[in-house]
Amino acid sequence: MSDKPSILIVGAGAIGSFYGAILKKAGCKVSTVLRSEYDAVKANGIRISSPLGDLSYRPDHVYRDGDRPEETPDYLILCVKVLPGVDRAALVRPWMGANTRLVLIENGLDIERELADAYPDSPIISCLAFIAASRTEPGVVEHKAYGKLVMGRYPEGIDENCRELSQLFTDGGINIDLTEQVVGERWRKCLWNTPFNPLSVIANGADTRTILDTEGGEQLIRNMIREVMTVAEAEGYPMDDSVIEQNIEGTRKMPPYKNSMALDYLNGRPIERDAVLGNVVAIAERHGIPVPHLNTVLVTLRMRANLENRD
């Protein structure tokens, strides 16, 4: 037996599979809990092509959602999408031991709270992934680029768990930025995601170039970023005005890019609307801050979901 901590990945899509591979490479015992991919992974393991080399691995245990664990993990890494119909606290319950640390590698804002409320005694490590990866077929992942994690204890600080886990990821070959203010980092990431992702969905899959080059598009993005900034500031995370132009210029320098929320929408998969946009608007309302641009996009997305009977 290794003296390295044991890892359980809940929701091993592209993100979960990739970070599991990194920890496997670092010498950890890595198991997965799967639903639709169970048969494929049970038979063939997880196949990952990557600029870092072949990261394919066989999880130590391949559990099916509903199984009981043979042992509870030291770190439970939750990588499912944050959707209104998914009770993440219930999803992890069977796998949580007395000493299990909960790790979130998920998008959006204010997504830790329901888990912190459900597991007040478990330390929560909150992570933001900066990665381009996609699942091409069951159990098969293509890692295209990047991979950095921004990591911190929720709601703030850096503890020994963060340090241990970040060292393991570093040993596995990826970069980690430890942060004392992970919630602030979530706001910072939302400056981009909250305008661009939902707009791309509303525009039926417009890429970044189309969004910025449409008459009035760049200004709309600017207005939406400013609304996010105003809410972030009210929450205690002020940012300098210069980040607006930085986000726009940075986006203009990238090749035209269709974000994952747009791809989810176009492929009929649910989108993380509330994690990325709805929660920002809800927090704005608590502060009495008007966010008319964000709100218009949110409500039109809700109308569409109601029309399509999906959420």
Added chain:
Amino acid sequence: MSDKPSILIVGAGAIGSFYGAILKKAGCKVSTVLRSEYDAVKANGIRISSPLGDLSYRPDHVYRDGDRPEETPDYLILCVKVLPGVDRAALVRPWMGANTRLVLIENGLDIERELADAYPDSPIISCLAFIAASRTEPGVVEHKAYGKLVMGRYPEGIDENCRELSQLFTDGGINIDLTEQVVGERWRKCLWNTPFNPLSVIANGADTRTILDTEGGEQLIRNMIREVMTVAEAEGYPMDDSVIEQNIEGTRKMPPYKNSMALDYLNGRPIERDAVLGNVVAIAERHGIPVPHLNTVLVTLRMRANLENRD
């Protein structure tokens, strides 16, 4: 020969065909200029079923777009959609005589200006149609309900031409409201159309019930109506706050309704985006009035059009 005035309908879709039928019934000579429907109408005339009875008729002349007129009409009634790619002033030019009065039965705001500029000596009669009618196949129209026209001289007043034409429509069996302020009436109609029509497109064809019952939907409609009202007031057409709830309550009393702009969009036809929404935002900008909700919807519609390479 009748001593009744001669009529030419340019753009004989559902609306043009119906109002042509009414004037035919009133004893006028009614001709049409057609494009895609030419062969069907030349062969079979225009077939119209209606609660008013069978309104089918053969136009006195069936012209094809590009023909030369045998005589210029007393009234040229323009019923084409108001679209960025359609030069309406050029479209009517071959048919305009020295004494031809120009009649617009078209939706939207600030749609008279380009014709008034092109034909400064021709009186313009501006009309708003309140009607449910649709073209079911080439040359065939189903008139379902209503039919009232609100009519006035552009930019304001009621002249002898308005009186003559309104009498003919009345003789043909429909109701006419003559108004001294037809532009104000356009603003009044836009209170409904400017929020509901584009939102329905953005939401991929949501009906009025879906729009109002979505969480935040009714408030979004309220905010958009208020923005239109603020611009209307700056243009000299103040309205009482009570019209907001009147529009919402009136809509709730109707059966769920999918508006014509949504149907156009869903059927791949161009939408009157600028006539109904873009012009309102442009006028707001001239006055320096912020209209963030309207602007967000406008820009997202433009993004979609850019993505689809259509406008």
